[in-house]
Amino acid sequence: MSPVSLPQSLNKDLPLTALAPMQDVTNLKFMKVVADYGGPDYFFTEYFRVNETSRLNPDILAAITENDTGRPVFAQMIGESIPDLVRTAQELCTYNIAGIDLNMGCPAPRIYRKKAGGGLLKEPEKVERILAELRQAVNDRPLTVKMRLGFENTDTFYTILDIINRHSIDLLSLHGRTVLDRYHGPVNYDLIAQAVKRVNCPVLANGNIYSAPKALSVLSQTGAAGVMIGRWAIGNPWIFHQIRQALRFEPIMPVPLVEVRSYIDRLWQTPEAPNIPERARLGYLKLFLNYIALSVDAQGHFLRLMRQAQTEVEFFQICDRFLLADTTQTLALTPYSGI
Structure with missing residues (x-):
């Protein structure tokens, strides 16, 4: 065939x-x-x-x-x-x-x-x-x-x-x-x-x-x-x-960390969200953040603190601290993989 x-x-x-x-x-x-x-x-x-x-x-x-x-x-x-x-x-x-x-x-x-x-x-x-x-x-x-x-x-x-x-x-x-x-x-x-x-x-x-x-x-x-x-x-x-x-031999456009913060918001928002316990939603989002964090903070502080967060408020405060503090910062093109 x-x-x-x-x-x-x-x-x-x-x-x-x-x-x-x-x-x-x-x-x-x-x-x-x-x-x-x-x-x-x-x-x-x-x-x-x-x-x-x-x-x-x-x-x-x-x-x-x-x-x-x-x-x-x-x-x-x-x-x-x-x-x-x-x-x-x-x-x-x-x-x-x-x-x-x-x-x-x-x-x-x-x-x-x-x-x-x-x-x-x-x-x-x-x-x-x-x-x-x-x-x-x-x-x-x-x-x-x-x-x-x-x-x-x-x-x-x-x-x-x-x-x-x-x-x-x-x-x-x-x-x-x-x-x-x-x-x-x-x-x-x-x-x-x-x-x-x-x-x-x-x-x-x-x-x-x-x-x-x-x-x-x-x-x-x-x-x-x-x-x-x-x-x-x-x-x-x-x-x-x-x-x-x-x-295409074009320059690779850097991604501002503020856009990464918006991406995390999009991962969090789902139509069924009100019916899912907060802890379960956080666990699901942390699965994604395990990879995002490696490209944001080479020291691993973001990864560690994000994993420890117990509530939605605490979680997003940590995200804001690392992603919105410096508007000139961009996502690393080569992720840190030493953790």
Whole structure:
């Protein structure tokens, strides 16, 4: 079966950019916020958990059905039951999705111990059967894969790349670490470059792409068709716009910290906010601030105080102290990562 054409990018003269799928982060609200700051070419949903009793998650589905950003949205699935993956893919194809994405890289132990996500990389034969069935089921939409270099080592790496070729996968997003590496240690961009040479589809390079200069370096080193960014887009939602500025040899416009303060306000405000306990809302926002704080204060004081805040008033007083005290201050282009 021949590959299916990918959706047209809004920036067709430039390498692709994509927001990585992140559980509890890449919901409809976050996609809309990121799109307003110059968002990526492609969005990917949080994963739909697939098993014999699963049904399509309505909150994740909203990221597809209510998405007015003008960007294509790929629906990501995670699971290992072939009949249920096929059933779910066919259900998802009744919606306005850009394609079906299979998660073969999730490093959460509760996922890989069930032989799903990154656990699939230990079983190339199972990957072969899954991709064969999904390719038949998703015959008129792009079928894409997100994976890592391997489970604990790279022994199955080239075998799985060859399987991807055999089943005409349309796009590969490749995180340059193993599953057991999680998010620690160096990213092996050289192996991403090897994948670019070996597979017949476009490859998105993923892993520790924290700035526009870093994105250009990774594109040069790997020859990838584009970059996929996850955690660092939480800390800097302007990053996709900055990458396009760098690719066009334009100066990267600095982001004033006062705009970062407005971004935090947007993350806080949700229609359902009055129905959610203050402590839960603070916990959710702190998940985002863990990344934002690293680009604001190199000493780590903002991060520490923000994490200790117990109330909404205290939390925003801390934000004001670090983000509004000096109107000339801007978001660091290279985040501090020493904490």
